[in-house]
Amino acid sequence: MRVLFAGLPEKSHVFTMVPLAWALTAAGHEVLMANAPSLSEAVTGAGLVAAPVGTDHDVHQDMARARGSQDADVANWSRLGYGDVDHASLVERYSISVPYGFARYNDPVVEDLVALARDWQPDLVVRDPIAYAGAIAARACGAAHARLLWCADVYGQARGTFVELAQDVPADQRVDPLADWIDERGSAYGVSCDEELLNGQFTLDTLPESLRPPSDLHQVSMRYVPYNGAAVQWDWLREQPKRPRVCVTLGRTNTEAYGGDYVDVTGLLRSLSRLDADIVAALMPEQAEHLGDLPPNVLAASGVALSTLLPTCSAVVHHGGWGTFSTALVNAVPQLALSTLVADQELRGRNLEDSGAGLFLHHTDAAPERVADLTRRLLEDPSYAAAAGRLRDESAALPTPHAVVGELERLVAAR
Incomplete structure (x- = not known):
């Protein structure tokens, strides 16, 4: 054909x-x-x-x-x-x-x-x-x-x-x-x-x-099947995390098309750093350039492909985009989506929450402390990982x- x-x-x-x-x-x-x-x-x-x-x-x-x-x-x-x-x-x-x-x-x-x-x-x-x-x-x-x-x-x-x-x-x-x-x-x-x-x-x-x-x-x-463009399996991704790893990623579209992200990235990372976890901020250089000094358990990693990072993570905090959502889904990673209402993002976020595999929050409600509290819930309540595993298995079928x-x-x- x-x-x-x-x-x-x-x-x-x-x-x-x-x-x-x-x-x-x-x-x-x-x-x-x-x-x-x-x-x-x-x-x-x-x-x-x-x-x-x-x-x-x-x-x-x-x-x-x-x-x-x-x-x-x-x-x-x-x-x-x-x-x-x-x-x-x-x-x-x-x-x-x-x-x-x-x-x-x-x-x-x-x-x-x-x-x-x-x-x-x-x-x-x-x-x-x-x-x-x-x-x-x-x-x-x-x-x-x-x-x-x-x-x-x-x-x-x-x-x-x-x-x-x-x-x-x-x-x-x-x-x-x-x-x-x-x-x-x-x-x-x-x-x-x-x-x-x-x-x-x-x-x-x-x-x-x-x-x-x-x-x-x-x-x-x-x-x-995830595809992120250029991808490298960095050395640190091959090492087993010594404690839970949380990915924070906000995609490309809001920065490239809408003039910036809809959440306080620096505030989120500082609040998340108080969790007993390692935080990996998978950001574009434009998103990372104003972060300043970060706490020791926060790594800003530009150019890391989510298909290589998310399999090592216990939770992901993201902007609700399709690629991030689906890559987390096929890797059984509990998700916290901090979304706008464009396209299907509300329906997809609500359905994810109803499945028990994650949480949905409108970006205007994404105060850093609340995001940290909800992320802690994803890490500490095993039901989220179990539900994410069920969705992974459904997708794999x-x-x-x-x-x-x-x-x-x-x-x-x-x-």
Whole structure:
């Protein structure tokens, strides 16, 4: 097969796609990773073939100017199941999300992506759940297409709710900003919007089933495999910790896109240092440069890959990002998520807490002493480690990307 990956133009989203792209390549299939030009280095650094399309987006400029947008109602897709929201509210959400989010990411690449797909003729397009340009390209060239999730499927859930609620709205009063935008962008290629185009023929989901929202869509389960980019197994990571090790990591996106982290990093580290534990702050240099002198049991480690660090940890304190959350999950590490409300972070945090494998805290409630108290609870109450172990086992029971390749071959052949 020829498989075209169409990621959202963000590095963390590209990283989510790499293990499946590797598996398809190793199985003898041709793989291209299409994305905005600035992501080419991230793709080629993973040993994959980049196909630059369109131009880079300018979304980060607005993100930095509007840091509070991560906690705005319109950014929170966690409470949009049937019974949680009305039709008018979903219309309003799409009316804002399409021009200020979806279009800003997709419009700069859609023309080139369609041209690439028509020229290269992939059999399958694997796209990010909100990389709708990939859906248009798949339809324009006749390929099968799947969504590969980097989140709980809140976008699929919201769309299902929207369609169900729309049935109670008179036909002449129905408004669908998402479909209108897809129709406008797709018209030049003979593509119009329908629910299959929005949801794909099937959805690749790496969450354990117990953490997923309800869905009627065709789901293909796949084990999450961490990929962090460049990784080194440092000497100190090969040594058995003499006491519990706690990782503190706040990801890249808030610093790179929103102008800084949402919590007091220095205060957190000083408060956590009073625990009977070793604290490893896995931070970017920009995050670590203002920390000053740190207590002796706190190590600021820039450039350490979470896939090498978290297996040695007894707990992790993080920002709620998908890669950190999932890497902790497959390594059975109890988690404390200090999140904003953007995308699925509230739903995923609440479901994690309900599972008993961690705790969820909105970043405005993340006073350093409270974070230290909750982290102490994760370390001292064995039920958290036990629940994290159950989620690890549930995840390990899912098919590997290698095993999923055969299922993808069957699904594409059936079309």
